[in-house]
Every structure is written in C-alpha cells, then in structure tokens.
Amino acid sequence: MPINLIGVEPLYKELNHNTTLSLVRFLLQGGVLMNTGIRSKLAKPVDLKNLREMLKDRLDPKKQRLVVCGDTGCSVCGSRELAPAIEEVLQERGLAGSVELKVTGCLGFCEKGPLVLVFPGAVFYQQVQAEDAAEIVEKTVLRGEIVDRLLYTDPADGRKITCAYDIPFYKLQTRTLLETGWYINPLDIDDYIARGGYAALAKVLDGMPPEAVIAEIKEADLRGRGGAGFPTGLKWEFCRAAAGNEKYILCNADEGDPGAFMDRSLLEGNPHAVLEGIIIAAYAVGAKEGIIYIRIEYPTAVLKIEQAVRQARELGLLGKNILGSGFDFEVIISKGAGAFVCGEETALIRAAEGKVGEPRQKPPFPANAGFRGMPTVINNVETFVNVPLIINRGAAAYHETGTESSGGTKIFCLVGKINNSGLVEVPFGTTLRQIIFGIGGGIKNGKRFKAVQTGGPSGGCLPEEMLDLKVDFKDLAQAGSIMGSGGMIVMDEDTCVVDLARYFLQFLKSESCGKCFSCRVGIQRMLEIYDRLTTGSASIEDLDLLEELAVTVKDTSMCGLGQTSANPVLSTLRYFRDEYLAHVRDKRCPAGVCRSLFRYSIDQDSCIGCGSCAEQCHAGAIVEMEEGCYSINPELCTRCGACVEACVSDAITKG
Amino acid sequence: MKIVVQMTLNGLRIDVDEGMTILEAARFYGMNIPTLCYLEGLSPYGACRLCLVEIGMPGQSKLVTSCTYRVEEGLVVRTDSEWVIKRRKMLIELYLATCPSSKVIQDLASKYHVTTVRFTPWHEDCILCGLCVRMCAEQMQGKAIGFAHRGSNRRVTTPFDKESEVCRLCGGCMYVCPACQSRCQGPQEEQPVCNACLNLQQPCLDYFEDKMCFMDPCVACELDANREVKAKRRP
Structure with a gap:
C-alpha cells in the first residue's frame, strides 16, 4: 500500500537509517528540538494567539542569528559540514545560548552556495565552507566586522555588497512566498506560528463561511501553479457544489520537471504554509480528508512535511474539532515513486489510490469524480502556499501584485x-x-x-x-x-535547438505512460524524424511531416503530457526554422552540436606541430602525416572535442 | 424514468438518453465513428484516439473522444469535420505504419483514403488497444493478462511473463484483437499500405461541417443545390 498513516509511524522508524539520521541531525543543527512530547491542544483561536504571544521573543530583531541554507544544493556544496562547524565554534566561545543557529530551507541564490546569513543586518556570505566558520563567528558575530572575502561582488561594477537585500538578485524580486523561509526552522512549528502561521486558518474557522473563503480566493484571481493555470476558486466552487458528502483534497507534490525545484524548496523551507493552505481548502470545499502525494525522490521534503503534519496534529490544528470550530480534517501522506506522468491529476489520483499511475480521459473532472470516485480538489504545492497569504492580506491587497487575470x-x-x-x-x-x-x-x-x-x-x-x-x-x-x-x-548560442527539442522528446518518450496511441507512437515517430535531422539524412518534406505529426499529437492525446509534448517541437519550428533548414538543406549544425554534421580539422598555418592533440585523441583519429604535420581522420573521429581543449595554438577548427 | 437530453449531431437535432456516450448516440442514429479500442460490453478506454469528434461551436470547439464523453443538453457534435478528418487520417497513417498486417487497419485506411505511409513500417503485432485485457477481466472474469512497463516498452503480458494459472485458454483475447488478424491479401512487406478495398469512386466531399450527407458512399448532395453543405470540394 502506498498510503501510510504517518501519525502511527513513529519517527525512530525513519531514524534507523544512517543517512536519514545524519540528515535529521544536520537539519536540527542549532539545538531546536523536535516537539515529540505531547503538547496541549489549541482548543480555541485565542489559544493560538496566546501561543504566538508567548513565542514573541523569537521575532526579536536585535537577536543575533546565523542562518545556514540547508537545501539540497547548498548541502552538497558543503553546508552539511558547515553547520556543525559553526555550532562547535559557538559552543567553544560559550555563545550557544545567545546566538541562534538556524538551518533553513532554500535561500534562493543556489549559484553561490553554501550561503550564510548573519542577522541583524542580513549580512550575506557566499560559498562559505566549514573552515570559514570560526572567522564568521569571531569577526561578524562577536565584533560586528565583515569578512570581506566571503561577500558577493556585483559583476556590473565590482562593488562588494554586504546586505542580502541590496544584492540585485534579491532586490529585483518580490519575495512574498519565499520570504518566511529565511527566518524559520522548517522542522519547528513554533517558528512558523511566531511569524503569524496558522493565523489565516484561525481567521477562516472563526466565523468565515466556506462560501466566503471561496469568494475571497476567486476575487484574488489565484490560478493553479501546477501548469494549466485553472482558476483555483472556481475549482473549489465546483467541488463544493458537487454531490456527495465524502470529498478529498489532494496536494500535488510530484514535481518532476528536469531543472525545476520550486515545490521541493517550499516543502523543505516552509512545510507548514503548505499544510495551512490544504486545511483552509478542505474547510472551503467541505473535505474531511486530504492526501499529500509527494515523490519519494525528495527525502528531505518527505521528512519535513511528515514532521509538520505530526506537529500540527499535536497542537490540534489537524484532527477532530480544529480550534473548537467543529471542523474535522486529517491528512495522509502518500509517496510516489518517480513517474513524471503522475504529476497529471488523473494519473496522480490513480497512483494515490494504489493503482498504476496512468491518466484517464477527462471528463469527468476530479472536482466531480476524483479520489475513490469522490469529488476532489487537486492543487499544486505552490497554490496552497498562496492561500494563507490571500486570507491574511485580503484578496484586494493580494491582487495588487500580478496581472489582471492572475494575481500574486x-x-x-x-x-x-x-x-x-x-x-x-x-x-x-x-x-x-x-x-x-x-x-x-x-x-x-x-x-x-x-x-x-x-x-x-x-x-x-x-x-x-x-x-x-x-x-x-x-x-x-x-x-x-x-x-x-x-x-x-x-x-x-552554443545550444542547437534541434538537438534540444530532441532531448526533451527523449525525456517525454521515456516518461509517457503509453496508454494512448497518439502520445506513445507520435513521440517515437517524431524522434525518428529528429534522428534523421541530427544526422543530416532528413529531407525538406520531413519538416512538414514533423509539424503535421506534432499538431496531431497535441490535438489528439489523452492527457497533458501528450498534449504539451509537441510544444518544444512546434515552438522551435516556429522561431528557429532557419536552424532546421540548415540541418536539412546545408547538412550543417550552426551551433556545432550535432556530431554528424560537423568535422574537426587542423589549420596547418596556425598549428605548431606539438602533437598534444594526438596524445589526447582516444579514438586514434589524429595522425602525424609528416614531421610536425598532423591531420584528423574524419572516419575515426568521434567529435568529442578533446583535441580542441588540448590545442595550445587554437589550430583546430569546427566546420 | 429515462431522462432525455437534446443535442445536435452533425446538424441534426436529436434526442438521446442521458448517460449515453457520444459514440453510442451517433451509432444509434446510424453515423459511424471509427474505433479500435471500443467494444460494446467492455468499459470505454479512450486509448485509440480514432473516435475523436469535434464538440462546441466553431471557434471554441475542441476534440474529445466520443467513447468516453457523455451527452449533455445542448451539446453540438461534428463527427466528420475538417479538423477531425485531418487528425484521424494522420492517426490511421500512424496505425498503418505500426501494424500494417492488420486487416482492420488496412480497411480503415481504404475507407479514409489513406494511400501513402510516410513512416518506416514497424510490423508490430499489437497496437495496445487493451481490448484483450478488458475482455479477459470484464467478460471472462479471468484477469490473466495486463499491461507491463510504460511508454515505448509497454506491452500486454501475463504477470511476470509466467504462464498464467488463471487463463482458461478461452481465446477471447484473440477474438477481439484488431491487430492479429491477417491481411486480406498480401502486399509487399516494404509497402505497408494495401488499399485493395480503396473505393476509387471517391465520395464527392472530404469532410462535413454542420450538415452531413448520410449516404455511404455519398451520392447525391450535388443534386440538391439548396443544401448548405459547407465543406470543401475535392479538387
């Protein structure tokens, strides 16, 4: 069964795995303990307010804080060693009590990781390693001095920037959803509550009828962040209006796009915001049960959302009679195992039900017949994070950012x-x-x-x-x-768009479920044409065939995967037709990527005859014709480019 | 009591029982929509994509699979519009290239005047329509076969490719298979399209928009000058 009731699954079960154990230790750096002991439940909205009041000192802007990015990118670059090193130095100096160390979710500027922020002042240090820990504590924390070499340098004017908010990368953004992530330990519900967490839920449960919640979301023009951009308020309204008492909320955390990690960052940086959004959605549509469908390839995110659910349940923010409102809601976490197509809603429903993750033809839409055939709302992680924001700020204030048709x-x-x-x-x-x-x-x-x-x-x-x-x-x-x-x-400019479209098609070919004919066969046939294009054996008719085929796949496929699979093909054909024509007519790859369509040759005038290219060539394609005169045999050459790198006089040309 | 809904099918106002699919309604009224993965008595699957029809008013219309789409009040359906026929022909060409030895597909090609195949033939034995899987599970209560793997590796097989203990060798799977029938006659291997049944006297129209000629093969629309047949004539 893919469905686990995580409340019954004690944490130590997760901990007996060595890697997970070290992961948890790392994430808990700074000494904030998990709330594993039984805490008294919040019975009324005012209890939540009182708890927030009690936690007020966590917001103290004068308190010294060291924030270390604990996201995957930074932790592989060294923050996993950095955080324990900082903790050690703090303990040595006797600062463990007065200076707070926090391992947070993604801080955003992944290019420069591992990142460290020092508060007050939001001093931004980049590419920090464990060796730098002592210096940061010594200089910045104790004496308020800046460690110059760790600062970010603006490439435009070479100026060093101290404060994170002055760095163009951050300055030009509008960080509303990501903002909280800088200040909270994702494993600690108290951090979230201190920063106004669950206030939206309390507001909703304290006398806001479900219809009013839906109206608010509609007015905010919140659109689904999963891809299609369907108006969220409308979806909720359909589900609320659908017949049946048993309704479900599904959170789609099956993020599978290559190069995309928004949902993971949100789940790892601020899991309670996701959970709060889910609970509000459940209240609005009248659901009693929610499922978070998360991919198991995100172990940290799974760990954090499980912890969030556990803590929320302890405080009575999940379960029976939430905040004394009479509203009951439970959340289950369902782990999916690596299938891109399960991000499609009907496939996701089937996977969450424990069946093969394959889409089915819509209609009926999930709002009418979804999980276990019951009305279901499926929203993306990011969509849910927007919900508390809208409730707290009000739809009008929220909609001040964004365009007319999509707010936020x-x-x-x-x-x-x-x-x-x-x-x-x-x-x-x-x-x-x-x-x-x-x-x-x-x-x-x-x-x-x-x-x-x-x-x-x-x-x-x-x-x-x-x-x-x-x-x-x-x-x-x-x-x-x-x-x-x-x-x-x-x-x-070094990217060949033909090769690029081929790459994406290859990804989609291996991720297509194969249920419907047009997606399964259409993508394979398009790839056949791309194979001809990249090897120079395509004809001009092939381009028309490719276009016709792409349009057919787009129009006739069952689910979103197939319908959008033609986008890379059609958009590159539309905007880069010349490049396609160069592949077809001139048998040439302008970017020099398609290996069959270019040759390396040695320019005898600039060649100094050192022979380093021949030494590097693994295929034995470079031979010395006469003394000091080398040439490349195109039959043997694999176009790996090693000779180009080896050449000291730039004598090897592509063409 | 049955609830009746009113809808428009190829320009005809018709009454159909609620709960019917577009495909059932169209077949009830004698209009043929081609299918490969649909069989009366089995649950609709929507995988062959041939039964696509155009619904909605022109400009806002979309293609849907008629075997899964249930009729609704005021629905406007065109089963043979230009858009539908174009896409359907491409699909048939793809089917032919996948599985040229199927008589069912060869006949479809002739019917839709698909006379060339621009892809390399694969000579597969299966188009993964899933009829056999559903036949086994739903009619024979066998559940001996199912799908394994995904995408281009997807195939029909028994669990773990082992000889099935529940299979009663009834042959129901072979009976419904559209692909494993042999060809009506044998064109050359390298020529995937047979077209022996091609009607050389082509119908006078390629496709129909709002009004449809119900003669199959079409014979007489030219005789009636008042008919608003908004379709392009064959050159």
Whole structure:
C-alpha cells in the first residue's frame, strides 16, 4: 500500500537509517528540538494567539542569528559540514545560548552556495565552507566586522555588497512566498506560528463561511501553479457544489520537471504554509480528508512535511474539532515513486489510490469524480502556499501584485547558462528580460542569449525577440509555450535547438505512460524524424511531416503530457526554422552540436606541430602525416572535442 | 424514468438518453465513428484516439473522444469535420505504419483514403488497444493478462511473463484483437499500405461541417443545390 498513516509511524522508524539520521541531525543543527512530547491542544483561536504571544521573543530583531541554507544544493556544496562547524565554534566561545543557529530551507541564490546569513543586518556570505566558520563567528558575530572575502561582488561594477537585500538578485524580486523561509526552522512549528502561521486558518474557522473563503480566493484571481493555470476558486466552487458528502483534497507534490525545484524548496523551507493552505481548502470545499502525494525522490521534503503534519496534529490544528470550530480534517501522506506522468491529476489520483499511475480521459473532472470516485480538489504545492497569504492580506491587497487575470507572484527556477541560477519569485507580468538579464544577471561567460525554455520539457522555446513577453498564463500560451510549474532553462548560442527539442522528446518518450496511441507512437515517430535531422539524412518534406505529426499529437492525446509534448517541437519550428533548414538543406549544425554534421580539422598555418592533440585523441583519429604535420581522420573521429581543449595554438577548427 | 437530453449531431437535432456516450448516440442514429479500442460490453478506454469528434461551436470547439464523453443538453457534435478528418487520417497513417498486417487497419485506411505511409513500417503485432485485457477481466472474469512497463516498452503480458494459472485458454483475447488478424491479401512487406478495398469512386466531399450527407458512399448532395453543405470540394 502506498498510503501510510504517518501519525502511527513513529519517527525512530525513519531514524534507523544512517543517512536519514545524519540528515535529521544536520537539519536540527542549532539545538531546536523536535516537539515529540505531547503538547496541549489549541482548543480555541485565542489559544493560538496566546501561543504566538508567548513565542514573541523569537521575532526579536536585535537577536543575533546565523542562518545556514540547508537545501539540497547548498548541502552538497558543503553546508552539511558547515553547520556543525559553526555550532562547535559557538559552543567553544560559550555563545550557544545567545546566538541562534538556524538551518533553513532554500535561500534562493543556489549559484553561490553554501550561503550564510548573519542577522541583524542580513549580512550575506557566499560559498562559505566549514573552515570559514570560526572567522564568521569571531569577526561578524562577536565584533560586528565583515569578512570581506566571503561577500558577493556585483559583476556590473565590482562593488562588494554586504546586505542580502541590496544584492540585485534579491532586490529585483518580490519575495512574498519565499520570504518566511529565511527566518524559520522548517522542522519547528513554533517558528512558523511566531511569524503569524496558522493565523489565516484561525481567521477562516472563526466565523468565515466556506462560501466566503471561496469568494475571497476567486476575487484574488489565484490560478493553479501546477501548469494549466485553472482558476483555483472556481475549482473549489465546483467541488463544493458537487454531490456527495465524502470529498478529498489532494496536494500535488510530484514535481518532476528536469531543472525545476520550486515545490521541493517550499516543502523543505516552509512545510507548514503548505499544510495551512490544504486545511483552509478542505474547510472551503467541505473535505474531511486530504492526501499529500509527494515523490519519494525528495527525502528531505518527505521528512519535513511528515514532521509538520505530526506537529500540527499535536497542537490540534489537524484532527477532530480544529480550534473548537467543529471542523474535522486529517491528512495522509502518500509517496510516489518517480513517474513524471503522475504529476497529471488523473494519473496522480490513480497512483494515490494504489493503482498504476496512468491518466484517464477527462471528463469527468476530479472536482466531480476524483479520489475513490469522490469529488476532489487537486492543487499544486505552490497554490496552497498562496492561500494563507490571500486570507491574511485580503484578496484586494493580494491582487495588487500580478496581472489582471492572475494575481500574486510566481516562483521560477532559473537554470541553464545563466549567471545567477536559483529560485526566483516575481509578480505575474514581469518580462522574461527582467528575469533573465535583471535578476539572472545575463548569460554565463558573456555569450549571446539564444532561447529560454519555459515550463520544462513540455514547454516552448522562446527566442530573443520574445524577451519582452510578460510572464503570464495567457501570454505564454499565445507565444506557443506554457507556464508549466515554473522551470526556466536559459540557453546560449552554443545550444542547437534541434538537438534540444530532441532531448526533451527523449525525456517525454521515456516518461509517457503509453496508454494512448497518439502520445506513445507520435513521440517515437517524431524522434525518428529528429534522428534523421541530427544526422543530416532528413529531407525538406520531413519538416512538414514533423509539424503535421506534432499538431496531431497535441490535438489528439489523452492527457497533458501528450498534449504539451509537441510544444518544444512546434515552438522551435516556429522561431528557429532557419536552424532546421540548415540541418536539412546545408547538412550543417550552426551551433556545432550535432556530431554528424560537423568535422574537426587542423589549420596547418596556425598549428605548431606539438602533437598534444594526438596524445589526447582516444579514438586514434589524429595522425602525424609528416614531421610536425598532423591531420584528423574524419572516419575515426568521434567529435568529442578533446583535441580542441588540448590545442595550445587554437589550430583546430569546427566546420 | 429515462431522462432525455437534446443535442445536435452533425446538424441534426436529436434526442438521446442521458448517460449515453457520444459514440453510442451517433451509432444509434446510424453515423459511424471509427474505433479500435471500443467494444460494446467492455468499459470505454479512450486509448485509440480514432473516435475523436469535434464538440462546441466553431471557434471554441475542441476534440474529445466520443467513447468516453457523455451527452449533455445542448451539446453540438461534428463527427466528420475538417479538423477531425485531418487528425484521424494522420492517426490511421500512424496505425498503418505500426501494424500494417492488420486487416482492420488496412480497411480503415481504404475507407479514409489513406494511400501513402510516410513512416518506416514497424510490423508490430499489437497496437495496445487493451481490448484483450478488458475482455479477459470484464467478460471472462479471468484477469490473466495486463499491461507491463510504460511508454515505448509497454506491452500486454501475463504477470511476470509466467504462464498464467488463471487463463482458461478461452481465446477471447484473440477474438477481439484488431491487430492479429491477417491481411486480406498480401502486399509487399516494404509497402505497408494495401488499399485493395480503396473505393476509387471517391465520395464527392472530404469532410462535413454542420450538415452531413448520410449516404455511404455519398451520392447525391450535388443534386440538391439548396443544401448548405459547407465543406470543401475535392479538387
């Protein structure tokens, strides 16, 4: 059974695994203990208020705090060693009581990890290693001095920036959803409550009728952040109106796009916000049970959301009669094992039910017949995080950011050939240029921008002339791409779009469930054409066939995976037709990526005859024709490029 | 008591029982929608995609599988519009390239005038329509076979590829299979399309929008000049 009732599953069961144990130790650095003891339940909304009052000193802005990023990116770069080192130094200096050390979720600027923030002042240190721990404590914590070499340098003017909020990467963002993550320990519910957590839930349960909650969400124009952008309020309304007393809330945490990690970061950085959103949604639609479907490839996120559920249950924020309102709600965590297609809602429902994760034809929509055939609301992690925000601020204030049709902000994962890769939050309506060149800091190594793929493998590839496009569900769809869950892969001039589309199709081919014919066969047949294109054996008719096939797959597939699988093909054909034509007509790959379509040759004029290329060539393709005169045998050459790197006089050319 | 809903099918106002699918309604009224994964008595599956029809008013219409879509009041359906026929023909071409030895698919190709195949033939034995799986489970109460793997590796097999203990060798799976029938005649291996049954006297129209000629093969729409047949004539 994939469904586990996590309340019955004691924590030590998780802990007997060595790696998990060290992971938990790392995440708990700083001495905040898990609330494993029984705590008294919050019986009324006022109890929550009193608890927040008690926790007030946690907000003290003068208190010295060291925040270490505990996200996967930073921890593989060394924050796993860094946090214990800092703790050790603090203990040595007798500062363990007065200086707070926190291991948080993702701080956003993954490019420069491991990151450390020192409060007060939000001093931002980048690429910090365990060796730097003593210096940071010694100088910054004790004497208030800045460690210059760990500061961020603005590439524009070479200036060193001390405060995190002054760094362009952060300054240009609107961090509302990610903001709290800087200040809370995700494993500690008290941290969340101290910062106003569960206030929205209390407000809703304290006399706000479910219809009013739905009206508020509708007014805020919150759209589903999972990809399709369906209005969330409308979805809730349909589900509330659907016949039947047994209703379910499903949280889609099966994030599978290559290069996307928004949902993971939210779950790891602020799991209680997700949970609060789920409970409010349940109250609004009248559900008694919720399921968080999370992929098991996110062990830290699983651990944290399980802990969040356990703590919320202890405080009576889950279970029977929540905050004395008479509303009962329970959450189950269901772990999925690696299938991209399970992010599609009908497939996700089947997987959560314990069946094979395959989509089914809609309608009926999950709002009418979903989990166990009952009315179900499925929303993405990020959508749920927006819910408490809307309730707290009010729909009108929330909608001040964003565009007319979609309110609020959206988190993007900016990755690829970009200077500042990381987690970026901007209001809807921000242009791609602002995101890529403002926040992202432009293209790596001063290369030219070529294209940006929005929405992951099923998204579209947008060229330079589309950079002023405002990021919004509607505008992106018109441009032939999708918002998707928010992946943003930036490509430079060295990328071949034909090869890129082929790569995404290959991903989709292996992730297609194979149930419906057009997706299964259509993608394979498109790949056959791409194989011809990249080897130079395609004809001009193949391009028309490819387009016809792509449109057919788009129009006739059963689920979102198939319907969007043609996007990389159609968008590259639309914006980069010249490049396709170069592959077909001239049998040439302009970016020099498709190996069958270019050759390496040695320019005899600049060659100094050192022979280092021949030494590097693993295929034995470079031979000395006469003394000091080398040449490459194209038959043997595998186009690996090792000779180019070995050449000291830049004599090897591609062409 | 049965509830009757009123809908428009190829320009005809018709009454159908609530709960019927578009496919059932269309077949009831004598309009044929091609299918490969549908069989009366088995649950609809929606995987062959051939039964696609266009619903909604022009401009806001979409393609849906008629075998799973239930009729609703005021629904407007076009079973043979330009959009539907274009996509259906491409699908048939893909089917032919996958499984050229099936008589059922060869006949479909002839009927829809699919005369060329632009893909390399695969000569598969199975189109994964799932009829056999559902036949075994739903009609024979056998559940001896099912799908294994996913995507391009997906296939029908017994659990763990072992000889099934529950299979009664009834042959129901073979009986319903659209792919394992042999060809009507044998065109060359490298020529995947047979077209022996191709009707050389082509119907006068390729597709129909709101009004449809119900003669099969169509003979007489040209005789009636007043009929608003909004479709393109074959050149």
